Amino acid sequence: MKTNYDCIPCFIRQTLDSVKYATSDQRVWETTLREVLKAVSIMDLTKSPPVMAQHVHRTIRKFSGNDDPYREIKEKYNTYMLEMYPLLKEMVENSSNCFGAALRLAIAGNIIDFGANLEVNCSVVNKTIELSLSEELIGDIDYFNEAVCSAKSILYIGDNAGEIVFDSLLVQQLPMEKVTFVVRGNPVLNDITIIDAMSTGMTELVNVIDNGSDAPGTVLEDCSDRFKRYFQDADIVIAKGQGNFETLSGVDKKIFFLLKAKCHVIAQHIGCNVGDSLLLKSDLFKPE
């Protein structure tokens, strides 16, 4: 997915939001903003938004000297969701359709995104969970269920901290021996790295690998050869969140995208409303 003109003000907004997380030194805010403005002024709009965001967050880390500005945020939401895990597990087990309930909750968890221009806090998360089982889900759950049941191997590309706890509910509904779960190679925004997979117990459920990249999405050409082999070999891919959708929706592969639409650019692109819960297939994935 190309970068939309409306993404440009959002890059600058995200830069300022994020550099404030990275440091309280206002001189760094200014240097970072100036550097990013210059970079965006010459950016290639045919690339997806996470390519620019990757550059933005590298700049923030470089100028602030803070390698992981969202570490505290990530720990907060991992902890918060782990505390809530028994309740979420119960929601799945009490449902007449455990697979559907776990899927809906995994999508609900995608609300914990500190890149989008949305307020995220515990009460927003609670509200999203509360609505998740009853609200409309755009997509074909049964088809998705059949696809994962018949798949020989599944690559599950995660997205954010906190959200990974919701992912573990869905992972447990999959044939776990066939699943490999993917985290980012390096910190960017509140996206998960191997630390989050370990601290939330994902590493105890399934094989976990990192993608070797610090983009807030899956920019294939930036990923490690190891990840690319996994991606190539996977029978189907499950990809969480907007960043993974923006970078992979045009790739010729059987990919299911699980996400909340969190801005009007993506909503317009998909043809849905902001806030919608989505189970989408990649553009070139045509079911037989």
Next chain:
Amino acid sequence: MKTNYDCIPCFIRQTLDSVKYATSDQRVWETTLREVLKAVSIMDLTKSPPVMAQHVHRTIRKFSGNDDPYREIKEKYNTYMLEMYPLLKEMVENSSNCFGAALRLAIAGNIIDFGANLEVNCSVVNKTIELSLSEELIGDIDYFNEAVCSAKSILYIGDNAGEIVFDSLLVQQLPMEKVTFVVRGNPVLNDITIIDAMSTGMTELVNVIDNGSDAPGTVLEDCSDRFKRYFQDADIVIAKGQGNFETLSGVDKKIFFLLKAKCHVIAQHIGCNVGDSLLLKSDLFKPE
């Protein structure tokens, strides 16, 4: 007032909003965005926000070839408010404090601002009018009333189209023979120029001059010598809106600012809430 870091994403947002008004040619959107991003990356943050906004809107006019992108918007709101004028006039006349009512309505009219990151439409305007007479007004109305009554000359610097109709209510409560009303020298955003003063009847009430500048505020060094003489000679100045506040609040002159606080940067600077109605004095204007 200096430019705040939080103004920077807002410049880029305003650029895109405005260039969409100026042209439907997306190549112009892109060229303009790239040019403004470059300019903002090297901007002098000790200048007030309208100095950068002036450059933004010059760039938009230059690249789009549209000399007055907000002409239709300005006409729409002038017409809408003129239609509502008899009702507004009645609100003033039926009030136990005509001066206070006219002042409150003049401030309410400041909601018609297409530069701020707010939705403006007729229903928002109606709602603002409805609340204006009863809601809290921060400032000393009686002191302001005494100051205008005893002034030998009053310079009233207007702000936006549509809003100018509200201004005419307040102007009629002032000693009109002592009042000079000021419009911008050239189009910028939905700010008023001489055309708006003529079409709304302001020129029939009082002396009207333009300030010779295309900044969305009053950047003194950019104004004509004629305006500067008027400014120098005026006993008191009444200045409408955020742009005039941002450019004049630090000037050593008896200035009363009448405005709605329309973003968190200005609200934080003043120490009020977004949406508040304000009657402020300039920093260096210390009543005897």
